[in-house]
Amino acid sequence: MIPTPRPLVIRAGRVIDPSAGLDRLADVLLEEGRVAHIAPPLGPVPDGAQVVDAAGQIVCPGFVDLHTHLRFPGFPDKETIASGTRAAAAGGFTTICAMANTQPVVDSPHVLEAVLDECRRTACVRVHQLGAVSIGLRGERLADLRALAEAGAVAFSDDGKPVWNASVMEEALGWSQILDRVISVHEEDPAIVQGGMANEGERAARHYLPPWPCGGEASLVARDIALLAQVGGKLHIAHASCAETVALLRAARDRGLQVTAEVTPHHLRLTDRLLEGDLDLSLPPAHPCCKVNPPLRSEHDVEALVEALAEGLIEAVATDHAPHNRADKSGSFIDAAFGISAIETALPILLDLERMRRISLPVMVERLTCGPAQVFGLNAGTLRIGSPADVCVFDPDACWQVTDETLYSRGKNTPLLGATLTGRVTHTIVAGNLVHEG
Numbered sequence: 001m002i003p004t005p006r007p008l009v010i011r012a013g014r015v016i017d018p019s020a021g022l023d024r025l026a027d028v029l030l031e032e033g034r035v036a037h038i039a040p041p042l043g044p045v046p047d048g049a050q051v052v053d054a055a056g057q058i059v060c061p062g063f064v065d066l067h068t069h070l071r072f073p074g075f076p077d078k079e080t081i082a083s084g085t086r087a088a089a090a091g092g093f094t095t096i097c098a099m100a101n102t103q104p105v106v107d108s109p110h111v112l113e114a115v116l117d118e119c120r121r122t123a124c125v126r127v128h129q130l131g132a133v134s135i136g137l138r139g140e141r142l143a144d145l146r147a148l149a150e151a152g153a154v155a156f157s158d159d160g161k162p163v164w165n166a167s168v169m170e171e172a173l174g175w176s177q178i179l180d181r182v183i184s185v186h187e188e189d190p191a192i193v194q195g196g197m198a199n200e201g202e203r204a205a206r207h208y209l210p211p212w213p214c215g216g217e218a219s220l221v222a223r224d225i226a227l228l229a230q231v232g233g234k235l236h237i238a239h240a241s242c243a244e245t246v247a248l249l250r251a252a253r254d255r256g257l258q259v260t261a262e263v264t265p266h267h268l269r270l271t272d273r274l275l276e277g278d279l280d281l282s283l284p285p286a287h288p289c290c291k292v293n294p295p296l297r298s299e300h301d302v303e304a305l306v307e308a309l310a311e312g313l314i315e316a317v318a319t320d321h322a323p324h325n326r327a328d329k330s331g332s333f334i335d336a337a338f339g340i341s342a343i344e345t346a347l348p349i350l351l352d353l354e355r356m357r358r359i360s361l362p363v364m365v366e367r368l369t370c371g372p373a374q375v376f377g378l379n380a381g382t383l384r385i386g387s388p389a390d391v392c393v394f395d396p397d398a399c400w401q402v403t404d405e406t407l408y409s410r411g412k413n414t415p416l417l418g419a420t421l422t423g424r425v426t427h428t429i430v431a432g433n434l435v436h437e438g
């Protein structure tokens with residue numbers, strides 16, 4: 001990320017920076033890769049500066065994603081670091097954290113260094129890499145977390161799989177305390193979920209889809225909170241999907257435990273009603289593009305998640321961007337891979353909640369910026385003077401259609417394909433460089 005020598009001024013936008021309690025019309029001056037000045041709107045422009053006109057638009061810190069699947073190494077037909085970071089830039093994300101469930105798994109410093117090396121060569125936004133908790137994500141033996149941390153692992157996760165063995169999880173939390181790094185957990189109790197694919201209930205039953213009950217998530221959340229209370233450390237619940245998880249989180253927080261959580265845009269806005277098909281989205285019943293892990297849940301769960309996000313019990317929106325190639329998502333629901341290509345549609349989905357008056361614009365921005373940054377302790381998600389010049393400018397009223405051509409990700413696997421969404425990123429800036437113009 002080489003900072004541009006040329007200053008850049010973002011003029012006359014509504015600047016929202018929750019980290020500084022800022023929400024007003026202003027010019028933002030970026031110089032030498034840093035935020036240099038935030039001044040009253042339409043002030044003087046330094047000689048030779050590049051100008052971005054942001055009138056009528058929102059200017060905020062670049063978004064931070066704690067949960068991205070970049071598929072490197074191993075699956076270039078699904079995504080590459082070049083295509084995944086390009087998609088991130090189009091979604092307004094300037095810092096993303098890549099999951100370790102690649103081929104090979106990022107469970108050694110050697111693989112981690114190879115990823116970071118590829119990022120230096122081909123990424124257009126900042127990428128942090130998570131290390132695996134267990135060797136090969138098998139949940140049996142702990143990876144060398146200290147060596148991974150020294151090689152640059154930002155946090156640890158076996159995402160895609162649960163750490164099913166409680167004693168491995170206990171050990172991991174112990175290390176998280178020593179290394180001051182978060183353990184991000186994919187909560188899926190294998191004994192309960194047993195190959196489940198769709199939210200347990202009438203809708204799954206009607207289409208003969210194997211049930212994935214909320215109890216399978218809540219039982220592991222409860223276990224890990226109990227371990228956290230014993231061992232200490234930093235626990236982060238990835239992709240919370242159930243009302244029961246929210247209740248457990250609330251109780252743990254009331255006890256003063258260090259547990260954080262994220263929720264995906266799709267779990268905030270879509271329900272298992274999509275299994276019945278959707279005329280507006282031209283989706284037939286049980287379409288594979290609606291298959292995601294954890295599954296889309298009930299209206300009751302969505303309600304609890306939105307409330308928890310609004311009040312700050314859940315501090316981060318994370319995309320769980322999970323790109324797949326066409327073959328992995330064709331055929332039947334049962335045969336298809338889990339996952340939604342989500343990083344480019346996160347903003348319009350959240351703006352939908354804002355238009356429904358479920359969350360305010362500043363709260364939405366906070367959950368996409370300093371909220372997640374604090375969870376992993378990242379120097380990101382803020383426009384404070386001197387901080388990295390990573391900025392997102394978006395037009396909350398601009399419409400665009402989600403198509404194979406408009407998505408930069410190699411993964412076109414989203415139930416929103418064909419839909420017209422409102423809210424579009426117009427400029428993404430990393431280290432003072434314009435990396436996306438929409």
Ligand SMILES: [Zn+2]
Pocket residue numbers: 159160161186238239293294
């Ligand atoms: Zn997961």
